[in-house]
Amino acid sequence: MTRPALDALDLEQAPEAVLAALAALRTRDAPTHGGRVLSYVYDPGVPELDELAAGAVRAMQPVNGLDPTTFGSVAALERDVVAFARDLLGGDEDTVGTVTSGGTESCLLAVQSARDTWLAERGLRPGEARPRLVAPVTVHAAFHKAAHLYGLELDLVPVASSGPSAGAVDAGVLGARLTAGPAGAADVALVVVSAPSYPHAALDPVAEVAALAADAGVPVHVDACIGGFALPFWPDLPAWDLRVPGVTSLSADLHKYAFAPKGASVLLHRDRDRQRAQYFATTRWPGYPVVNPTLLGSRSGGPLGAAWAILRALGRDGLATLAGRARRATLALGDAVSGIEGLRVVGVPAGPLLAVATDEEAAADRRVDPHLWADAVAAHGWTLQAQPGLTQGDGTRLPHTTHLTVTPVTEGVLEDLVPVLAAAADKVRGRPRPDATALLGALPPLDGGARPGAGLDSAAAAALLDAIGLGAVGEEGPDAGPGVGPMAPLLALVEALPAPFVERLLVELLARLVEPRAA
Known part of the structure; x- marks a missing residue:
């Protein structure tokens, strides 16, 4: 069958005009290359890798990762990527894994697998018990999300606040927390440590924590999302990966220091049964049997193809x-x-x-x-x-x-x-930190309950953003970017307000950035 040419269709805009508009929008972004943004982007400084990734994405663009029995390339690429990560990160022939859409999904799946394994061992269903997830206070926010979504109690352990070990958890303190509850460690589904933690670049004492957790019969996940493809080449570090006895799973982002385009991450499990617990499968509907190893059903083959190509080249x-x-x-x-x-x-x-x-x-x-x-x-x-x-x-x-x-x-x-x-x-130098008092003075008295601001509706939240000067963010005109201006006053406000209240305001701020604008 002959495919119609694009110019035979009734187009709203010519492709050249569409791409020009996209290029104009991109000029307002922070630069993703050249090293001027020291967060969010991971530039290897090798333009040829960008071209390689783009070619691989283009080759895999039409492929749906939902069904590797239909698109065998997906299975082949994922096998290769998992094998590379397994060998680099201390796994063995029993180590298995999954390529996910990013670090957050890898972390969510690690928690889901641990929770469901914990429930199955006790003959329980989700919602019938609320196990603990024990982690340092510096653990990535993705684990806060995982605890929220999967119904776990997030039990955060303080870390050192000063000295050479600042930002790292003390293994003894975390170990004591495992058995602190009335059920001892029996209600702990998972311990998480970081390699390293994002806020302070601190490497938690993985081996010591894993030994204590193993004695208590608790699995350990190492969140190496940011460090997984860099720390193997960092000298003089204590053991932190799957070589450590007691570590049962590990996450490492391919779109960070493996330089793949976003989003691509890998989640490794020490044994098959734990990995199978992250799958969702159902035949209880009249459509095709659904078997998903990740939270997503349909998955783009592009990031997987690009990650595979870059690992193969490098x-x-x-x-x-x-x-x-x-x-x-x-x-x-x-x-x-x-x-x-x-x-x-x-x-x-x-x-x-x-x-x-x-x-x-x-x-x-x-x-x-x-x-x-x-x-x-x-x-x-x-x-x-x-x-x-x-x-x-x-x-x-x-x-x-x-x-x-x-x-x-x-x-x-x-x-x-x-x-x-x-x-x-x-x-x-010498200037004091911004005082949030003036901004707080624009706010109404805060609800003193357990969740101040939790009942704030969208209109009220928007009015409060206006009161503190953030209501017009992203609305300065058609050529304006979404930047919020100086961060020091905003961060001072973040610290001064009760967390649920400021979280609700930030939700409103980000949600309104992407709402359609009036003509």
Whole structure:
């Protein structure tokens, strides 16, 4: 059958005009290449890899990963990617895995598998019991989502707030938490540790935690979503992957330091039965039998194809070379920040990440607030990521910080970046952190209940955003981007408000960014 030419159809717009409009929209984005955004994007600095990925995505574009019996290429590619990850991350011939749409899905599936295994061992169904998920307070927010979706109690353990181990959990403290409840460890479905944690680049003591968990009969998941394809090439690290006895699953993102396009991640299980527990299968409808290894049904073959192509091209040696560039850049940036009066690097980073806080040992008039610093850096065209402070359950305080994700391309821009970091610090040194009092004064009295703001409807939330100056975000005109402006005042507000209240406001802010606009 002859396919009609595109120009034979009644088109609303010519393809060239559509692509031009898309290109115009992209000009408002933060740059994804060149190293000026030190979060969210992972630039290897190798343009040929972008072209390879684009070609692989194009080749797999029509393929539906829902059914590998129809599209055998999906099964072949996934086998290869899982095998590469298994060999790199300490698995053996019994280690199996799944390619997912990203780190969040990998984490969700790890929790789902652990919960369903825990329930099955007790002859229970979902909703009939609420097991615990025990993790450091620095565990990725994806596990908060998983606990919410799958009905687990998230039991967060404080981490060190200062010193070389800042950001890392103490194995003894976590081990004591396992047996702290009336049921001992019998109500714990899963322990999660990070390699490393995103907020502070801290490597949790995986081997020590896994040994304690194994003694208690509890499985352990290692969240290596950000570090999984970099830490294998980082020297002098303690054991952290599937080589550690007691580690039962591990997640590692292919779209981070394996440089695949988003979204692609891999979830590995030490044994087949645990992996099978993540599957959903049903024949109880009149359509085709549904068997899904992931949360998605239909899945694009594009990210899988691109991840496969890049791993095949780079191999272990290519990944090692790129990780080496990122490591040298990380060490150089750490030295540069440590040399800036009023700032300090938090703990001892493991992997290509840094968290930067105020140096409290400096005189008050010489200190640098990390959020003001990030805003000053942004004025020079570089993007760092502000992170709020947090009071832990034991009353200790984790400082507010600025996060830097370092990639191989960063090594080539250090001569431009380091002077900007120093100049930005000079500009804001001695300035106090923004006071949220004025912004709070625009808000009505907060509900003192357990969930203040939980009943806030959309109109009321929008009115509050207007009151604190965020209502017009993304509405400055057809050529404006969605940026929210300086982050320091917003992060001060985030810390000052009760979490449920500020979360509701942020939901409204993000939801309104993508609502259709009036003509």
